[in-house]
Amino acid sequence: MGRLANPLLVFSLAGLLLAGSPSKAPSAAGPPGQPVPNLEPLAIVVNQANAVDSLSMADLRRIFLGERGHWPNGRRITLVMLDPGWPERAVVLSDIYHMDETEFKNHFLHGLFTGEVFVSPKTLSTPEGVRKFIFNVPGAIGYLRASDVDKSVKVIRIDERLPGDKGYKLQVPSRENK
Amino acid sequence: MGREKASRERKSVPGTSTSAAQTWAGLSRYSSALLLFFIFCAVTVVGLFAIGDLRKAGIDQQNMYAGLVLSLHRIAALEYQTQETRRSTLYALSTTDSNLHVKYADQSREADHAVSAGITEYLANARTPNEINIGKRLERDWSTYLSVRDEVLASILEGSTKEAVDRDLGEGVQSFDRVRQDLAEVERIYDQQASQQLANVDATSRRTIIRVAAVLAITLIATIASVWTIQKIKMTGAIQLAKLQMEFVASVSHELRTPLAVISSAADNIADGLVQSKDALKIYGDTIQRQSRHMTELVDEVLIFAATKDRKSHFVSHTVDVPEILHSVLRQTPELATASGFHVELEIEPGLPPVKGDSSALARCFQNMIVNAIKYSGKSRWIGVKAFLGHAQVQGQREIQIAVRDRGIGIAKSELSHIFEPFYRSPAVVAEQIHGTGLGLSLSKNIAEAMGGYFSVISELGAGSVFTLHLPVAEDPKSQMPLEVRVDGSTEK
Incomplete structure (x- = not known):
């Protein structure tokens, strides 16, 4: 994998440079002079049957990048994303992937082609679809606003913090801002 | 009165004192109404039975159809939802669209929830061990x-279609077939x-048809039997009445013929000049006069009875002094005058309160009682007349009882129920050639009832009889306002 990974990484970086556009992901702290929007925690959710309760941000990133294919129990990891345009997706791209949409697409195209990426993300059009998908697939992992979470899915800790805990990094602009 | 304890008693109380024959006669009078009532009751009972059975059958059918429809609905819903799952x-x-995957997964889960609910419902309604x-x-x-x-x-949602197909073919098909077999078993x-x-x-x-048929048959038989019985009673009553009327005609004819013969004979003797002396003429005149009175009384009795039977007779009600009437009757009863050596023992309780009634009607009533006692006293030639205050059957009310006793031939037990019937004459007295119309007691009973009283009879064959007239004491003795009393007991001022 090491031999293949380096050229691909270079390719990806080149693509990123060629795209030339900075990430449009919303930031927790807005531009200077503008009012700070209300934020809401973005929960990372898995199937209720999943034994994993906590992940480090690094592990989470590896999972989201598709670099980790299975859970500790051997179950295949299925990554669930929302369609482009959702603020939740933008937060995930900026705070987990550190990529924009193009980089994200290129990452997976390249990764799947080279075999570096084991998981192709499933894209759903609504948070409800995400929730139901995760409910149906034992190895699924995705993200939802804290207000969209219900008992059908399990919220896991990121760096030992739950959504709402102080220092929890993943925050999405609240719907009230609209 | 010790003898009375051993004797038989028969009371003639208004409304309840009628004899069995009178009851039957009364029944036969209302036979049509009774028959209709009986048929109405029978039809009602039959109808209730039939309605009950039909209702039960209807409920059974409803339950069956409801159960059948519900069962079919349950099994159909279960089969549909399993297939839908x-x-x-x-x-x-x-x-390959993940959104559609989620949608189909949702549909499948909704259907499987419906199936699970259906199975739970089936188990809740299962009764037999096999069903459970x-x-x-x-x-x-x-x-x-x-x-x-x-x-x-x-x-499928993970995108492993081949794995999904393999698993479905390997395990899904078999397990689903088992479910289908179970559903077929439930069906x-x-x-x-x-x-x-x-x-x-x-x-x-x-069962309903048999029951209804049986009840209808029973009702039909009962109806026929009742109609037959009532017709028989009516016919018997009519025959008896006709017989009594014939006997009455014969009796009245006989009673009339005797004085007529005396009068005719006396008149013939006078006309033929056989009676010359003034004394002899006086004797003949007295004889004709007495026989004429006897005939008049006889005719009066028949006419009064006829009037009371037609309910045309009206009595004028006053407060009446019973001892006074009794004394008057005893003085004026010709049978006593003519019956030589007859001993009348009169006992009247002092201070008797008055009664309310028609004095002349009561006098006739007393006279009938006394004349009957004389006629049927046999060889004893003794009668006892007693008037005293007693307690009425109705609590708190008082009554005057006028008892006339004789030590004569008495009345057979079988006769007691008939003696107050009009025209009735005991075969024994007919055989003894004791004259009478058979109307006296009937007329007396009618008068007594019109005055609010009644008769009671104690008699023993060969030992004598006591006829007692019970008359209620007038509530307000001072009241002299006449009341018009009809023989049916109603009053009007």
């Missing part, structure tokens, strides 16, 4: 299939239950 899962295989066993087996097999279905769905049980219920309804229907 599987169908939605398989639909998910036909697309099959229900539990279905529940178990369905759970097994769902676990396979969940894995298949997960594989078979429903069919059996429906057949059983149909048989029950059929049996209930047959």
Whole structure:
């Protein structure tokens, strides 16, 4: 994998440079002079049957990048994303992937082609679809606003913090801002 | 009165004192109404039976149809939802769109919830061990299939279509077939239950028909029997009345012929000049006069009876002093005057309160009692007349009782129920050639009842009789306002 990974990484970086556009992901702290929007925690959710309760941000990133294919129990990891345009997706791209949409697409195209990426993300059009998908697939992992979470899915800790805990990094602009 | 204890008593109380024959006569008078009432009751009873049975049969049928429809609905819903569960899962295989995957998974889960609810309902309604066993087996097999279905769905949603197909073909098809077999078994049980219920309804229907037919037959027989009985009573009554009337005509004719013969003979003797002397003429005149009075009284009695029977007679009611009337009657009764050596023992309680009634009617009543006692006193030639204050049957009321006793031939037990019937004359007195019309006691009873009183009789064959007239004491003795009393007992001022 090491031999293949380096050229691909270079390719990806080149693509990123060629795209030339900075990430449009919303930031927790807005531009200077503008009012700070209300934020809401973005929960990372898995199937209720999943034994994993906590992940480090690094592990989470590896999972989201598709670099980790299975859970500790051997179950295949299925990554669930929302369609482009959702603020939740933008937060995930900026705070987990550190990529924009193009980089994200290129990452997976390249990764799947080279075999570096084991998981192709499933894209759903609504948070409800995400929730139901995760409910149906034992190895699924995705993200939802804290207000969209219900008992059908399990919220896991990121760096030992739950959504709402102080220092929890993943925050999405609240719907009230609209 | 010690003798009275041993004797038989028969009371003639208004409304309740009628003899059995009178009761039957009364019944026969209302036979049509009774018959209609009886038929109405019979039809009502039959109708209630029939309605009850039909209602039960209807309820059974309703239950059967409702149960059948519900069972069919349950099994149809279960079959549909099981198919829907599987169908939605398989639909998910036909697309790569994750949104559609989720949609089909949702549909499948909704359907499987419906199936689970249906199975729970089936188990809740299961009664027989067989039903419960099959229900539990279905529940178990369905759970097994769902676990396979969940894995298949997960594989589809993960994008592992081949894995999903392999799992479905390997485990899903078999487990789903077991579910279908269980459902077929449930359906078979429903069919059996429906057949059983149909048989029950059929049996209930047959039983209803038999019951209704039986009850109708019984009603018909009872109706025929009642009609026959009433007709027989009416016919017997009519024959008896005709016989009594014939006897009455014969008796009256005989009673009239005797004085007529005396009068005719006396008149012939006078006309033929056989009676010359003044004394002889006076004797003949007295004889004619006495016989004429006798005839007049006889005719009066018949006319009064006829009037009371037609309810045309009206009595004028005053407060009446019973001792005074008794004394008057004893003075004026010709039978006493002519019956030499007859001893009348009169005992009147001092201070008797007055009664309310028609004095002349009461006098006739007393006279009938006394004349009867004289006629049937036999060789004893003794009668006792007693008037005293007694307690009425109605609590708190007082009555005056006028008892006339004789030590004569007495009345047979079998005769007691007939002596107050009009025209009735005992075969014994007919045989003894004791004259009478058979109207005296009937007329007396009518008068007594018109005055609010009644008769009681104590008699022993060969020992004598006591006829007692019970008259209620006038509530307000000072009241002299006349009341018009009809013989049916009603009054008007």
